[in-house]
Amino acid sequence: MMQHHNQTPAERRPERQGQPLSVVLAGGGSAGHVSPLLAIAAAIRKQQPGAGIVAVGSRGGLEETLVPAAGHELAFIERIPLPRRPSADLARLPVRMRQAVTTAKAILNNAGADVLVGVGGYVCTPMYLAAKSLGVPIVIHEANTRAGLANRVGARFTSHVGTAFAATKIRHAHLVGMPMRADIAGLDRAGARAGARERLGLDPELPTLIVTGGSLGALRLNTAVSGALSALSAAGIQTLHITGKGKPVLNDDGTTLAAPLYSQREYVDTMADVYAAADLLLCRSGAGTVSEVAAVGLPAVFVPLPIGNGEQARNADELVRADAAVLVADGDLDAAWIERELVPLVLDGPRLEQMGAAAARHGIRDAAERMADMVFAAGGTPSA
Incomplete structure (x- = not known):
């Protein structure tokens, strides 16, 4: 797999040249993650109506209802909180993480993913590790002034990192604002x-x-x-x-x-x-x-x-x-x-x-569009 890391999506998947981008978006649990995820998905589809969209979340989160309601496919991955102190959960963490990364690889492969977009939350860590392993470009949005652990891990693997706030400290940060629903942004x-x-x-x-x-x-x-x-x-x-x-x-x-x-x-x-x-x-x-x-x-x-x-x-x-x-x-x-x-x-x-x-x-009204442009750049596809 390592030989793929510096290749563009088109080079990795020559049979898909000229086809719309396939994007997997990961994150969920709260509205703070699901809302920007859906706004980015809508902006991608607005620029490239045929783009493939698969969202990844966990069972019991808001994404379980909001993502299908928005018309997108939803895949699930186990939530793996990272324990802060020694415990039985910490001892089981390596096995659980390996299993989650295996699931994440299957999701990316089944979607023929050209780009992974992560907005933070527990599901993102295995998704980032899987994308890194498969050579799938990663795009990150960090919504908070204090970056979450999953996104700090993911930012080690990509330079495509957008933030909602100028004060956010995370590698490769680019201020883009908060992706939001079009009726609010406009x-x-x-x-x-x-x-x-x-x-x-x-x-x-x-x-x-x-x-x-x-x-x-x-x-x-x-x-x-x-x-x-x-x-x-x-x-x-x-x-x-x-x-x-x-x-x-x-x-x-x-x-x-x-x-x-x-x-x-x-x-x-x-x-x-x-x-x-x-x-x-x-x-x-x-x-x-x-x-x-x-x-x-x-x-x-x-x-x-x-x-x-x-x-x-x-x-x-x-x-x-x-x-x-x-x-x-x-x-x-x-x-x-x-x-x-x-x-x-x-x-x-x-x-x-x-x-x-x-x-x-x-205020920043076009954050979703800025993130979509970042996705197209990461995927080697010019934005509309």
Whole structure:
């Protein structure tokens, strides 16, 4: 196999010269991996409609529903977390990894893969090792400011590495932005506002706060907002509260919380409408959310998730320093903070306009296309 490493896909597979590229995309588990994977796949298909697309994930992840819904073939590989300390799992790691690499090689060979694209997550490590062994070019996208272990391993095998943030430290990093859905990347907030508010059941004219903790919800945000409803409604601010699936905000008697100018939903699947309808977004600062609000020019108050190594705070740092967003620590967010700090901000139209413009200056709308160009370059096929 080693003799193939410096050959182009066409040289390795001469029978496929002139045929569309075959691309395998690996990653999954969370929306933070699946969303950019699907955006890159869509950009590849837009430039080369006949391109072969196979996604690789693990059972039980979001990819199990989202990838087939997008019309792509999905293959599975065992999730292999890398234990941080001695354990039985660590002792079994070499055998499990060899088995996973064998599965990964079969997936790449069955797809006739010209390029492997990895977006991070447990499935990527064996996919990168298999691609390296088979001489399949590798393209990587790293979504976080702190690069994950799998992508740091993969970056040893390729110079085609795109990052969502300029601050990300990983070998061969090229800033490309965060690949995102076309309806968000192309959103005209002002032009879409009236229709978005109508679809979300909101008044077309009132100052509008939208709160979301992501698909899983955020208890801290839910509790703080529910305690500040009287202050929000007294100020004439309408609030759409996206609470998270299975996490409605209830009264003590078990009924759904209600208040003037307030509505709640467990989930909204049209985030482009949320971004268009909001004057201000109160949210966590996952990499995808930070990148999307910047791309569409939406002012935000970020409440970083207080776990891990401070990744979410780092994600928000560039926009906060640019006065495009406000950051409040999870432990500091309560009803009193909302009444004292957030209510005046929602009502300050000129400041929100300045914040939105600053966000847009840091946003990147064509990240998916940039990644597709990287895929075509790695595969030796010019982009359209």
